[in-house]
Amino acid sequence: MQIIQTVVVKQILTENSKQQLFNTYQSKRLQLQKECDQLQFELKRLEKTKSFSPGALKKHFEKEIQMRKEKIKLVEFQSEQLHILPLGSELNEKEVQALVEVKVGDSWDERLGQLTIIIKDGIVEEIR
Numbered sequence: 001m002q003i004i005q006t007v008v009v010k011q012i013l014t015e016n017s018k019q020q021l022f023n024t025y026q027s028k029r030l031q032l033q034k035e036c037d038q039l040q041f042e043l044k045r046l047e048k049t050k051s052f053s054p055g056a057l058k059k060h061f062e063k064e065i066q067m068r069k070e071k072i073k074l075v076e077f078q079s080e081q082l083h084i085l086p087l088g089s090e091l092n093e094k095e096v097q098a099l100v101e102v103k104v105g106d107s108w109d110e111r112l113g114q115l116t117i118i119i120k121d122g123i124v125e126e127i128r
Helices: 015-049 054-084
Strands: 002-012 090-101 115-120 123-127
Touching (some): 090 115
Parallel strands (some): 002 115
Antiparallel strands (some): 002 090, 115 123
């Protein structure tokens, strides 16, 4: 019988992966900033049309802008933490699903122990 099990994928921090992560964080931050600017622009444009309630409109747009600003703070924090981490650190990247073969007589605890895949510069380094 086959069952589905969650497998953690971890990345070993190298100079290349550190730079890629930093670039990813920067592009996320820029995208979120563009979205904030666009929302500000749309708010001003819609306020001029006077076809919506100004209070509700402003409240909705400010909520959306605030959510993006919180995400920007999170990305900036992650970027700061990335600079602190030493090379060789293991970072949780994601979780994937894997099929595991289970047969009569297998040790249940061993079969369903947490599997981990270690990646270094895009290449599978180890499976634990």
